[in-house]
Amino acid sequence: AFAGARAAFPGVQVTPGAQCVETAQRGDLLRRGSGAAVRAGPEQQPASLQRQRQPTAANTAVTSHALLRSARPATMIFRQLFDRESCTYTYLLGDEDTMEAVLIDPVIELVDRDTELLKELGLELTYALNTHVHADHITGTGELKQRWKNCKSVLGAEGNEKALADLKMAEGDVITVGKINIETISTPGHTSGCHCYIVDTDATKMIFTGDVLLIRGCGRTDFQQGSSSDLYESIHGKVFTLPDDTIVYPAHDYKGRTMSTVGEEKKYNPRLTKSKDEFKDIMANLGLPYPAKIDVSLPANLVCGLHELMPSETKA
Numbered sequence: 001a002f003a004g005a006r007a008a009f010p011g012v013q014v015t016p017g018a019q020c021v022e023t024a025q026r027g028d029l030l031r032r033g034s035g036a037a038v039r040a041g042p043e044q045q046p047a048s049l050q051r052q053r054q055p056t057a058a059n060t061a062v063t064s065h066a067l068l069r070s071a072r073p074a075t076m077i078f079r080q081l082f083d084r085e086s087c088t089y090t091y092l093l094g095d096e097d098t099m100e101a102v103l104i105d106p107v108i109e110l111v112d113r114d115t116e117l118l119k120e121l122g123l124e125l126t127y128a129l130n131t132h133v134h135a136d137h138i139t140g141t142g143e144l145k146q147r148w149k150n151c152k153s154v155l156g157a158e159g160n161e162k163a164l165a166d167l168k169m170a171e172g173d174v175i176t177v178g179k180i181n182i183e184t185i186s187t188p189g190h191t192s193g194c195h196c197y198i199v200d201t202d203a204t205k206m207i208f209t210g211d212v213l214l215i216r217g218c219g220r221t222d223f224q225q226g227s228s229s230d231l232y233e234s235i236h237g238k239v240f241t242l243p244d245d246t247i248v249y250p251a252h253d254y255k256g257r258t259m260s261t262v263g264e265e266k267k268y269n270p271r272l273t274k275s276k277d278e279f280k281d282i283m284a285n286l287g288l289p290y291p292a293k294i295d296v297s298l299p300a301n302l303v304c305g306l307h308e309l310m311p312s313e314t315k316a
Contacts, residue, residue: 141153
């Protein structure tokens with residue numbers, strides 16, 4: 001059994017006294033909501049490089065539907081949810097027409113909360129995406145799959161060869177939920193298996209960066225085949241090539257911030273405004289402690305958080 005109750009914590013604004021530290025983390029297929037996969041032509045791909053209108057940032061950890069009306073497509077339901085213990089953001093994206101939904105980076109202790117919200121909104125969970133194999137919490141993906149029989153687990157393909165998932169998304173692969181297209185890009189560095197997810201609409205562009213790019217920071221690179229050199233190249237060579245008004249939604253924040261933009265991070269991120277050599281030196285001297293939950297989280301997350309599927313010797 002897992003430690004900790006699977007209770008639903010309401011989203012709250014993080015206060016300066018919150019007890020969180022930087023965590024341990026750190027061919028194109030169009031996969032439709034039915035689970036079918038078809039080859040995507042150029043006309044089906046998100047318009048990844050079109051410049052979009054910049055929305056107003058919200059100030060609460062659970063971002064309201066009204067505040068994000070300009071930061072999502074007209075048919076998209078959007079919720080930003082928060083885990084107090086690990087300071088993890090989980091994102092819900094749903095299509096108002098088909099009532100299909102995805103969750104990005106769910107946390108196992110908060111599956112009850114997520115399930116309740118999905119049911120209240122009348123949504124059917126079709127995909128549970130993880131940006132990488134997490135080290136600071138156990139994913140809720142496996143538990144969600146047990147509750148939502150049509151739900152498929154999703155990981156990026158590169159660097160996650162040993163992890164289990166129903167779908168392994170390669171660079172440029174796209175899944176669809178109603179009219180919402182979610183494109184995958186491989187962004188190794190925090191771990192070798194990190195991926196970001198891009199949602200591009202007529203209204204705006206969003207990128208869900210996991211632990212690759214945080215608000216005024218980035219994920220650590222000292223375990224899980226992490227590489228500060230790769231991280232720098234992933235961010236500067238891929239994330240920072242997106243339009244400046246692309247909204248950045250990270251997997252964590254420790255100061256109550258909820259979103260940023262590519263332009264802000266290019267200008268104000270204290271690590272990523274440095275040269276590559278300076279960045280590597282900063283990352284080599286962070287002096288962060290050994291992650292408290294890594295020995296439990298990593299093996300569980302390799303099997304979608306389903307502890308009962310793990311080999312007995314691994315459990316021990």
